[in-house]
Amino acid sequence: MKTKLQFLKPLGKFLLLLILVGISFSYAMFQGGFVSWFLFYSFLPFALYAASVFLYPLSEFYVERSFESSEYKAGDELKVTITLSRKIPFPLFYMVLEDVLTDSVFHHSGFQKAKAMIHPGFRKRIKLTYYIEELPRGEHVFSAVRLRAGDFFGIFEKEASIDCINKLLVYPAFVDVPYRPLENRYDQGMTTSNVKIQKDTTMATGIRDYQPGDRFSWIHWKTFARTNELMTKEFEERQSHDVLIVLDREDSPAFESMVTLSASMIRSILKKGAQVGLVSIGEDHVSFPIRGGEEHQSQLFYHLAKVRQDSPYALGKVLQGEGLNYSQSAAVLFVTSSVSKKMIMSVNQYAKRNSSVVIFLLKRIGEAYTAEEKSLKAYASSRGIRLKVCFEGDFSSAFMEVKRA
Structure with missing residues (x-):
């Protein structure tokens, strides 16, 4: 029911326009004289323009949205450029353009909507730029561009939503934090070590005298066979x-x-x-x-x-x-x-x-x-x-x- 009423509303306005034209014509016919005909001919161009606006399809606009960069981090400024293009240079007196996007984009911004009024005239190509300060972290979706236009008297107002999907991923902000490996603490005497020491057993760098606690697999058997003394392989120490x-x-x-x-x-x-x-x-x-x-x-x-x-x-x-x-x-x-x-x-x-x-x-x-x-x-x-x-x-x-x- 609601959809039918929305469809009948512009038709009712169109009939109202025809009635106004008929009234001005009847007045000129019955009254006669210069003034009455001047009023009729003065009103006629505005009525024809209003009827043309009623018939003109806003959906014929092609919309393209572009960003200045492909990667942003939180706190950066975003420059958005919207380009409108069309084939028919119909003279539009005014048009309200609104970029439809997630509200999260304006979390730190001074305004809550990306909306502007433009005067297209006969132009086939229109470019509009706006800025969003201090981008918040997260994924933001730019889904469509909403256009609204009308005639001089506001009798007809047309609206169209043109899909133009862009996703913008804003990475988290970061600062320089000089990194130093943390100390590790042990229960035995609370000794400290800058990092854990691990031995890379894939490559031996030398040999030394055997010490109690050395692994059996670390013994250098060739040296033991030659000197009859236990020697242990030394490995490169790798820090974790x-x-x-x-x-x-x-x-x-x-x-x-x-x-x-x-x-x-x-x-x-x-x-x-x-x-x-x-x-x-x-x-x-x-x-x-x-x-x-x-x-x-x-x-x-x-x-x-x-x-x-x-x-x-x-x-x-x-x-x-x-x-x-x-x-x-x-x-x-x-x-x-x-x-x-x-x-x-x-x-x-x-x-x-x-x-x-x-x-x-x-x-x-x-x-x-x-x-x-x-x-x-x-x-x-x-x-x-x-x-x-x-x-x-x-x-x-x-x-x-x-x-x-």
């Missing part, structure tokens, strides 16, 4: 810089800062030639293995660009139900905006695996570092877990201060 980042996806005002810190740490670690993995648990459980290289960084950044704060549970409860699959030589970094005793107890199981475990607690600008959080920091330290408080926009010293802790 593996890092696993665990992102807390619980709803939080500091979530965007958490994503920025995670992206910054990933970029810094991979830039140093180390390897990094990522675990983010929300409505879905996403886990990336510990690897290196630019392709791996692209995969992690792609996930961080689309990740949402959709975890229904706190990180401590999530860790109790989900195990983290990683090697013992990897350092584990938890990125969260809230910390609790229950969470520290859940994280403690990873500290027992001889891994270097650090909790990065994100605070917004102006947010206080409470006495309870200071108490929890001491509680975590007693269990071999380091808790580092980072304030929004100040991530440059994150690794350095953790190393000194």
Whole structure:
């Protein structure tokens, strides 16, 4: 029923226009004289134009949308260019153009819609440019361009929506975070080591005297047969810089800062030639293995660009139900905006695996570092877990201060 009424509405307006033309003509015929005929002939062009607008198809416009670049990160400025082209140069007095896109694009913008009025005239090609400041992270969809035009009196208003789909993926922002390998702590005397030392047993670099505790497979039998003395092969020592980042996806005002810190740490670690993995648990459980290289960084950044704060549970409860699959030589970094005793107890199981475990607690600008959080920091330290408080926009010293802790 509603569809039929929408269809009958322009027909009713068209009949009204014919009635107005008939009334002005009848007035000129019966009244006569210069004034009455002048009114009729003056109104006739506007009536014909209104009828032409009623018949003109706005859908004949071809729409093309383009961006200045193919890759953006959060906080960048977006320049959007819309090009309209048509075959029939019908004189349109005005036209309102609106770019239909997801509302998330205007999260930090001063306006909420991309809308403008233009005067096409007889032009066959029209180009319009607008800017969106401070792009938010995420995937944004530009679905269509809506056009609306009318006549001088506003009797007829035509609207058409022309499909023009573009998807824009905005990657998370990142800052320079100088990376330093974290210390690992052991129960025996609380000794420290910058990184786990592993021996590459595929290649021997020399031999030395046998020492108690050396593996049987490391004995150099040729030397023993020649000298009758036990000698042990020496292997190249390889340092493990593996890092696993665990992102807390619980709803939080500091979530965007958490994503920025995670992206910054990933970029810094991979830039140093180390390897990094990522675990983010929300409505879905996403886990990336510990690897290196630019392709791996692209995969992690792609996930961080689309990740949402959709975890229904706190990180401590999530860790109790989900195990983290990683090697013992990897350092584990938890990125969260809230910390609790229950969470520290859940994280403690990873500290027992001889891994270097650090909790990065994100605070917004102006947010206080409470006495309870200071108490929890001491509680975590007693269990071999380091808790580092980072304030929004100040991530440059994150690794350095953790190393000194």
